[in-house]
Amino acid sequence: MQKTLSGTVPAVLACALISPVDADTFASVHYDARTDELVATMIYRGTNPSHTFTLQWGVCPERADGDSLYEIGADVLDADWNDVASQPFRKTVRFSLANLACRPAKVTLRTAPRFLYTITVPRAPAKAGK
Numbered sequence: 001m002q003k004t005l006s007g008t009v010p011a012v013l014a015c016a017l018i019s020p021v022d023a024d025t026f027a028s029v030h031y032d033a034r035t036d037e038l039v040a041t042m043i044y045r046g047t048n049p050s051h052t053f054t055l056q057w058g059v060c061p062e063r064a065d066g067d068s069l070y071e072i073g074a075d076v077l078d079a080d081w082n083d084v085a086s087q088p089f090r091k092t093v094r095f096s097l098a099n100l101a102c103r104p105a106k107v108t109l110r111t112a113p114r115f116l117y118t119i120t121v122p123r124a125p126a127k128a129g130k
Contacts, residue, residue: 023044023111023112023113023115024042024043024044024053024076024078024081024111024112024115025042025043025044025111025115026040026041026042026043026109026111026115026117027041027042027043027090028040028041029041029109029117029119030119031119031120031121031122032094033122033125035094035096036096036097036098036124036125037094037095037096037097038094038095038097038107038109038119038121039092039093039094039095040053040076040092040093040094040095040109040117041090041091041092041093042076042078042090042091042092042093043088043089043090044078044088044089044091045083045085045086045087045088045089046080046083046084046085046086046087046089047083047084047086047087048080048083048089049089049091050080051078051079051080051083051089051091052078052079052080053076053077053078053079053091053093054076054077054079054095055074055075055076055077055095055109056074056075056077057072057073057074057100058072058073058074058075059072060072060100060101060102061102063102068104069104069105069106069120070102070103070104070105070106071105071106071108072100072102072105072106072107072108073107073108073109073110074107074108074109074110075109075110075111076109076110076111078111081112097121097124098124100121100124103121103122103123103124104120104121104122104123105120105121106118106119106120106121107119107120107121
């Protein structure tokens with residue numbers, strides 16, 4: 001008796017098409033030099049528009065001689081990740097870079113299940129009065 005995967009393949013494809021809809025992703029990200037912040041417009045699903053997003057930074061790596069940029073990753077965490085995905089929302093959030101020591105840097109933001117956004121962040125602005 002030969003087994004068929006005809007029912008399995010459509011089910012797997014359907015799950016692949018549905019699951020990214022329920023995940024947080026980026027509409028856009030830019031660097032605001034005036035405030036020294038990353039400004040990210042997040043797209044997500046839930047029951048409320050008030051999700052809270054934070055960054056969990058990776059380790060600031062050593063730069064090899066001659067490299068002009070550090071490379072660092074940060075996970076974008078959604079405090080309401082388990083909110084029932086009932087309707088779509090869009091929210092702009094600001095992440096301060098005041099304590100980011102490794103700069104200039106190529107920063108890769110990550111959300112589950114593997115949405116990435118890479119942006120270059122310049123050197124930290126000079127402190128007033130110095």
